[in-house]
Amino acid sequence: MFRRLILLGPPGGGKGTQAGLLAEKYSLYHISTGEVLRRAVREESELGRKVEEILSRGDLVPDELMVDIIKENLTEDRATDGFILDGFPRTVPQAQALKENGVEIDRVLFLDVPRDVLVKRLKGRRECPSCKSIINAESSSVLDDGACPQCGEKLERREDDTEETINKRLEIYFRRTHPLIDFYRQRGLLVDIDGDQNPEMVFQEICDALE
Numbered sequence: 001m002f003r004r005l006i007l008l009g010p011p012g013g014g015k016g017t018q019a020g021l022l023a024e025k026y027s028l029y030h031i032s033t034g035e036v037l038r039r040a041v042r043e044e045s046e047l048g049r050k051v052e053e054i055l056s057r058g059d060l061v062p063d064e065l066m067v068d069i070i071k072e073n074l075t076e077d078r079a080t081d082g083f084i085l086d087g088f089p090r091t092v093p094q095a096q097a098l099k100e101n102g103v104e105i106d107r108v109l110f111l112d113v114p115r116d117v118l119v120k121r122l123k124g125r126r127e128c129p130s131c132k133s134i135i136n137a138e139s140s141s142v143l144d145d146g147a148c149p150q151c152g153e154k155l156e157r158r159e160d161d162t163e164e165t166i167n168k169r170l171e172i173y174f175r176r177t178h179p180l181i182d183f184y185r186q187r188g189l190l191v192d193i194d195g196d197q198n199p200e201m202v203f204q205e206i207c208d209a210l211e
């Protein structure tokens, strides 16, 4: 089975959900970029202090530092039996750096979702201000009563899910991250997954591609 994986896809494409399911089913180490950065800061490592300084200025973490952080995670014991990278690489230079650092990848799963579906999904996303659950309004009836299914609090739209920021995030994705599809296809690593179906079916398609 292929166990060194990258999950590639647009915002709203379902990467987080699928990465979580995969990590659980196959005991893979789920390396989520956002989670890794927050943890580095919490642990106050040398890297963490650098990251904190950059983030407090409102800047993006540069490619080099991002690669160092991911590398540090990949050398952990729990990564030796397999891992899934979620949110990294985000650009072709990052992918090249990964390769130059000797990180071998077995498969890159590309969650393909049409742009109009992404916009609809991102617009329908709601967050619970109390327990921080993220609810996809498209796939449930929560929008009607607007209550969190976990704790009953009134759901809110996330600040970064306005029409303007949604379009901006998709633009950045198509310009900077989408070229990774060709990068990995040319290396024979890419698997196209139809991400425009319910999460259970997406997961089944991914599992079939890995075994």
Ligand SMILES: [Zn+2]
Pocket: 128, 129, 130, 131, 132, 133, 148, 149, 150, 151, 152, 153
């Ligand atoms: Zn809640």
